[in-house]
Amino acid sequence: MAAMSSTLRAGGPMGYGVAFDCRPDPAGTSSRASAQKPFCRASCGDDSAPGKSSTQSSKLNRSLACDSPPFILRFPPNFVRQLSIKARRNCGNIGVAQVVAASATDLPAVSSENVVAPASADLEKPLFEAGAALSSTAVVNGVNSSATRLSEKPRSCSTTSVHGGERNGRPKVSDALTTPIVQTSTYFFRNTAELISFQEGSHTSFEYGRYGNPTTFAAESKISELEGAETTLLSASGMCAATTMLLALVPAGGHIVTTTDCYRRTRQFIQTVLPKMGITTTVIDPSDIASLERALDQHTVSLFFSESPTNPYLRCIDIELVSKLCHSKGTLVCIDGTFATPVNQKALALGADIVLHSATKYLAGHNDVLAGSVSGSKECIAPIRALHHILGGVLDPNSAYLILRGMKTLELRVRQQNISALKLAQALEAHPKVLRVHYPGLESHPEHHIAKRQMSGFGGVISFEIAGGLDEASKFIDGLKIPYIAPSLGGCESLVEQPTIISYWDQTAAQRAKLGIKDNLVRFSCGIEDYEDIHNDMMQSLAAL
Structure with missing residues (x-):
């Protein structure tokens, strides 16, 4: 930050000669050379710099002066435009949306006299708290700025698509409206005691990018709310979700039942990879309930797996009937609901144990991301999650953000x-x-x-x-x-x-x-x-x- 500050103060490659002096102390309690120095100060450089009149520099100085806590509230004119492409890509830590919003706003700076700084004890808390409820971090003019507006979970699919998973369980970054992209591969612990508390389950945090990410967690929470599931696991593609699910739930030498009409790559995996582990398969017509009953009687079936509707003939499974028959024999039911979406069909409510999606399709909805998901009870998803952590088919946080954004209009x-x-x-x-x-x-x-x-x-x-x-x-x-x-x-x-x-x-x-x-x-x-x-x-x- 110091290097960046000095670059900007000197006029830097951006060429507008504005200096940013951002203090690392959020409460503003550290002693400095001047006790009156504001939390964040922007000042003009040389008034005689080429292309800048004294009047322009003075006006710029007044417009950029901010006396506020260390939240980035205002930027110099044309800040975003003058950022290089690389610099804009590196704005993930503060949220790209915040940069754009801050550069466009013409609101007056917030006076520090009207801001109640957080208590010093709060400053010791980690920046991101997985699963923590979103709450206000400051009171401006005596008004609580809490973003938690809904007293209960939204019930309609449309409202859940917009707000699900993002009011609770999101990272706190200056109360950003959109869920920030947490671009990190790992997470730190303040001391060994905190790490031990995490390992023992008394401290909630993230550990390593393969095991979770705050942005991904928010996307998973939204899908869970849409599907009525206890938990959801996002992975790198729909096929990654399907293959990890099959490998986790079907033991070596096990047996599965699937349907004739299905996605070709799923069929290939079932026909060419699973047999290497001694796993056999019964393939039935989507409407052939008699063949399903016969397979359940003749084999110890670990899993029934089918799309509904199927690809490409859009055949439909009677999910409620199939689930009752399978559960009577101790068989799990997984429905690929990609073609249906949670808007049109609630597979879990109909009796299925797991619902799978190629989130690449309707959930993300803009043909710009690859992802897959499995949703269900914690008991059903736990072995899939454990194997996923080993195999490493991880969704990156940028893709998770695209899914979050896409689902708002689902x-x-x-x-x-x-x-x-x-x-x-x-x-x-x-x-x-x-x-x-x-x-x-x-x-x-x-x-x-x-x-x-x-x-x-x-x-x-x-x-x-x-x-x-x-x-x-x-x-x-x-x-x-x-x-x-x-x-x-x-x-x-x-x-x-x-x-x-x-x-x-x-x-x-x-x-x-x-x-x-x-x-x-x-x-x-x-x-x-x-x-x-x-x-x-x-x-x-x-x-x-």
């Missing part, structure tokens, strides 16, 4: 995507150049009755079969103007793909047919664009076939 996005997808599915089903539409919101869907019972919305993904074959499906996709041709789903942008090409191009036609992947199949993920624009784009491309 309900708004999913609501729009639900509406667009249902209307589009109905329009496609009526079109003569579409042979079949796969969407749980349609009465023609084989599990429509199940979807109606356990889902409040049917999701933003539609799969449909174009009249013709591979070439006709490709021509239709190439004729679209709005969606991107890309894998993934759940983001703000509409995406379209041919599963045959994007996921199964290395398979022969016979192998694809065995897996149920048709050459004329198209998967469309609705974004949040205007429905009429999406619909018109679809119709014009179909008309050109």
